[in-house]
Amino acid sequence: MLPSVVLASAYHNVRRRPLRSVLTILQIGIGIACVVSVLSYRTSLSAGINRVARESEDIVVASGGSETRTESGGWIRETYAIFSDEDAEALLASPDVEAVSPVAPQALLIVEAEGMRYLVRAGAAVGPDYARVYGLEMAEGAFIARSDVESRSNVVVIAEALARVLFGSRPPYVGKTITVLPNGRAMPETPGVAGAHPSVAYKVIGVFRDDEAKASIPFISPMRDIALMLWPTTAGPSAVAPGVPGAAKAVMSGTSAAKLYAYPYTTMAIKAAAGRNAAVRELVKSMVLGRKRPGRPQSAPAASGADDGDPTPGTDDSAASIVFETPADAARMFMEAISSLTLLLGGAVLIALVVSGIGILSIMMVSVVERSREVGLRRALGASRAAIVAQFTFDSVALSLAGGVLGVIASMGLYPLLQSTIFAGAGFFVRAFVTPYPSPVAALAGLGLAAAFGALFGLLPAVQAARVEPAEILREL
């Protein structure tokens, strides 16, 4: 059959029953609008998260300690300090390691700047290579340098977002002063109690650009929040002259903010060479092999090597173990958490689509019955069965495609609406990832789905139409 005939016939049919066609197009339109919205949400989210995961694939964060899952599904992490400056040097000597920095995080800092006191989310004492490990870009000034560490100077590097809160949107920020107060809960005023330290004034020497996307992904333990303030490991309250055996402190996660840290270090952040994440982990494990958990009495000789914190029963658990983290893993875990929501939404939307397919099916069936005379005539005049099937299927596809186009247009409005309602409530600051408008990929997929559904659900009625016997129809004429 000539395409022109098919087209003309379809057009004619739509015009004959305009209301019916409009209603059918509307059905598909609603279904496709929902599908495109949810699909857009999902694709933009995973694209964003995958980007973050890719960029942090080579970062290995190793902490002495172990992690357990509790019965109620939460996590408990014990950490202890087992890394030294020599370890950092040993790691750097390996070709698999590009940069190493110790990290002593402190969450919930009380600081004062320009006459106001603030509660800051997170900070850390770090080494000069930290910027290299995490790929920090300086917006102003310079990062902590080796000379700063050696001279034990009280300098600090802060995130742009923090600079704006503390000092207003008026750069330059370099040269300003931030005073860190002792953390109230550590009750510093009682001398002799671990954790006592006076307030320390830091000079801002650099401001780094923050990546809102990376900052939006919550890590497992709150201590791993993005550090907004970074100072040298030898500065301020963490200052213990290297070599002096500071009391090794265990740090608790998730609950109390009694952060006490000293040298040796609890955590090392390592930038592995491309693709060498696993190799670096092995390197760290072998380095720690045979070390003891600080404070443990010497009991049976350490048989097991350091593992990821899950010794089999009966093993000597005075051996130190390591917990590894890669920000990429956290990103993926975040993705899984989001998945349940999108699964739910996807299910509802899929059902809507199937219902619209049923709509096409039923209306096509009615249509076929109504047009049986037309079909009989055409068959009698020589049209083949295939031509009839093609005709009806085309009618159905045309209607669905029109519905698809309507749906895509409608999704331009539906998507932002859903974004401000359901999607926003996913609760993990997803705004950094999702686009304000539906993605073209999702729109194309929507159109494709519309056409596919039109073909699928239009086929059965079309076949039914083709089965009409011309003789019977002619008899009734």
Add this chain to the structure above:
Amino acid sequence: MRIRALLWVAIRQSRLRLVESSLIVLGIAMGAAVVTAFASLIASAGTQVRAFAESPLAREISVVPREEDYMALWQTTGGFVPAVPVGPAGVAPARLTMGDIARVRDAVTSARHVYTYHYGGLSFQPKSAASGDDTGEEGSVTTGVSSPSTGGASLLQQRGFVGIIATVPEYFRAYGLKLREGSFFVDSDVTSGAKVIVLGDRLARRLFGDASPIGRELVTDPSSPGGQAESLGRGARGYQVIGVLMPASGASSAERDRRSMSVGPLDYLDDLGFVPLTSMAPYSGQVGASTGAGTGTDAGTGADADVQVPAVYVMPPSADESAVTLDELRRFAERDYQDRVTIRSEIDEMKRALREMRSQALGGVLLASAGLVIASINILNLMLARVLRRTKAIGVSVALGASRRDVFAQLLAESLVLGVAGGVVGVVLGYAATSLMSRVTQGLSASVGTWGVLAGVGASLVASAVFGVYPAHLAARTVAVDALRRD
């Protein structure tokens, strides 16, 4: 026409076009199933919220120095906040002490309980390989179920890491916790920083099985914070068990089942241990030389008035009176603490969170009803086609004396029959959908309740009625002469 006749004709008409009618019913059923599942989800969320609102957790009001108000960082919705201002620099940070507890208790007369607590953890030494005794004698924590089959037996049991609430005796009264065995600790224990511990129900069972733990000792692990403070030369490192609690939710496990909840709001307390605030770091450094001249008086007077506490918590007598208590407390805080503390009411926080969730729910309703709306448009479409097909028949009945109302009622009845059938099937499908859904949303164990059924059937009824009106109206407008003239 009588109702029964109406329905009978409607059903017969539907049976005449069985396939078409089945498709309509199927479409509505699927749409209604989604509505049912969604409504059930919302309903069970509501039940959980209500249960929480009735528990002491919700009534609690906290007074926290602004420098310690960590919740402020997480208050803002949809934004990453690096820091929050807490006041002017140069002012000494507000510190709350036991004395403040007493002051608040005296000033806020409508409060039933005033107390404090700190949520932390302690690591207890596991059974050492040397002592091969499995019944957990003095000086160790049994390793619990560490058979080879549970190879990766949770480190929790091996290392004995336990969540701890360091608090004062008033806490138990505030939360309505009852003893199964032994006794609570008393105010003089807080004053002297005594190392005693009361175990939650599940914790006691996990550590000691069915044996009575009273009198046993739990030795702290030196590499843990609690242990650390101890090794700085403070003497005994063990906590003596002096009591075991009953399950925190009381006898309401049956009630919980009735409300189809798997976890009561206070259940987490069963896994915890309770010690005097001053027996644990970082608060243990405060009592020491001052030997608790424990006169057994209320904590906050005398020797321990200066002991720093993390926050002051106030429990109003009931949810309804919490507003009164909050008001009194706010006025007192304004007088005595100026702007230096933050007062948080759990109920208010919850209400705020719920209000934010309302827009979420709205969006959810939108998506959930999409299927039903599409199916309703389908009804409209097909009913119109039916009217068209039956023009002649309708014309005949009009000519024979049927009134407009009769024709209208007839056609509307057909729509309604299909709608109700779809709704019923939809609710059945909804059961399947809901159970599928609860596997995905781990938090809410949803099951189809009355709300779900009502929503499903009601929605399909309303939808079919609304969308069936127009075709019925069209049919009623048939003029007999024109209709009969058609071929």
